[in-house]
Amino acid sequence: MATYHAGAASSENLGLNKPLIEPANEADIELMVVPSQRVAKMTKQKYLEDFFNKGIIQLGTYDLFRNAGNPEVRDHQEGVVTLIGQGYNRTAWGRFQGGDSNYLFCTYLGDPDPAVVRAFEYETCYYIDDPVGFASAVGAALGAQSYSFGKCVYCQEKALIGELKPEYSFERMDRRTIEMVGEAMHFVKPVRYSHQMEFRFAWRVPSDVKGSLIVECPDAVKFCSKK
Template sequence: MLSSFKNYKAYEDNQLGDKTEGHSMNIVNGANDKMIGTYTMVGQNEFCFCTSTILDDELKKTFKRDSVFRIIDPLNFMIEITRSLPRVQSVLFGNCLYVNEKIISTKIPKNLDIEELKDDKETDKISFQKMIQAAGPSLTRHRFFLKHTDYQPQSEYRMLWSTDRKVEDGLVIHCPEARQFCEEIK
């Protein structure tokens, strides 16, 4: 079962759910003391698979599970899942980053020229895409992995499959090829 950020926002259980999933404040600072801030939401086009990097009985109780599986080869596991999904454009994976506030601050080594960041069609507005390009890949990638420190005991590891469409619900997939890279833990 793959899920979605939308599903995580809807869970009433505050361990499974997170009302601020995918939200972040982003600040880009230029060498000339100019800065731009945005508030963004990501994850609308992603299928999600979240797991933990620790095997702990307390965590199993928290999530109301009587058994779990360990992924012994995460890369090949992700490759097989990717093969079974339609319209995948990219895959992101990694450990969640635990912070007190979901704020990403990036410094670019050059002067931040507001004129260069203006939208080509609406010249009175800043282009978010141009700002992201100026800030670099860390701003884009980190937004998918931010979690409040309240969730740190979960030690979450995420796999995200970006698609070319909105992902509203979860998706049950049949992928027996991925099972060879896992083992059941009772």
């Protein structure tokens, strides 16, 4: 379920020539692009063995991350973003909470910094060598409607700016507005988490989900390798 506060105005009225915030740009979020760096999943040794022996992984949700005990994991703004749409010399904005119908899997882009591994209370990592194959296998195990993955973009204010679609009506600001930037809103994070170098996987399911989910997916193992 999405909740929002919204409005619309001309660019001049909003003073966008002197922005109060510096949002991430939708164009900077490269979804479904396999990175040149390695994609590493930080974990504990026991969970690494569970994955390679049985295909067991734990997926998270925005609810889980908003309420996590470990401050390195906890982000009260998960699933919440300010969307700014520009077009036709006007600007529409809205602060949304959505995406709760997604299961998430957070990884590290490159070889993990040992300090970050310790902060997450992990011990080791493994590599996802084929992000497309991995995402597809997990999606099949979940019966997911769709999946996406990409490198997270960090900004001071959790805001995302993009071009409005031609059919957008400035008279209305609702769930359809989320679609103007599609899945990109799920890959914007506050800059204080930038040291995490997150590469995120998201699987959309038919209804909202909470907590964590243990999934047994042996088919995903062949797309990964040990450190």
